[in-house]
Amino acid sequence: EVQLLESGGGLVQPGGSLRLSCAASRFTFSNYAMSWVRQAPGKGLEWVSGISATGAGTYYADSVKGRFTISRDNSKNTLYLQMNSLRAEDTALYYCAKVYGGQGYYFDYWGQGTLVTVSS
């Protein structure tokens, strides 16, 4: 079965940076678009960023545009999220999600998430 394993979360001060990683296995990573979705404690889901299978296309929520950068290394089966200028409102569980085959940007597999806490 598909596996997605996020890492890189932690406690960071406002204005700081973090880089999240998502190691993918048991599917042909280079064939699928991917996304990051976050969930603040006790709140709903918020899509953060997406990237096409080749990496040529990247997309961002307005709330993170200019601060976050999504990328991927298909040779390492890994998805990344570089997060700069972090704010308290970025505190959330960050999920890596795989796009559902040829059905467009729906998400059929999710990791268990990595927690990012932005606080002084």
Added chain:
Amino acid sequence: EIVLTQSPATLSLSPGERATLSCRASQSVNSYLAWYQQKPGQAPRLLMYDASSRATGIPARFSGSGSGTDFTLTISSLDPEDFAVYYCQQRTNWPLTFGGGTKVEIK
């Protein structure tokens, strides 16, 4: 950005009852809408896509309908494992957006 509004916020029902959840979009999303189920401490699970197509392995008691701006997820007979939070999501326009969720709780 397309805003998705889910109602009701909470639905209190008993096992065996029918659940009807609503998702309304601020502009047309055609049929490009999905539904997810999330249980406490778990990642979301894709239930429906393109408004009315069940994802792989999803039981037939789940069904979806609608197009344009108004969508419905129906659970025909609630199983104890169905009590969870449900989210809708559109893929018509960037940025992708989710609704605020409907919690289906045991009455």
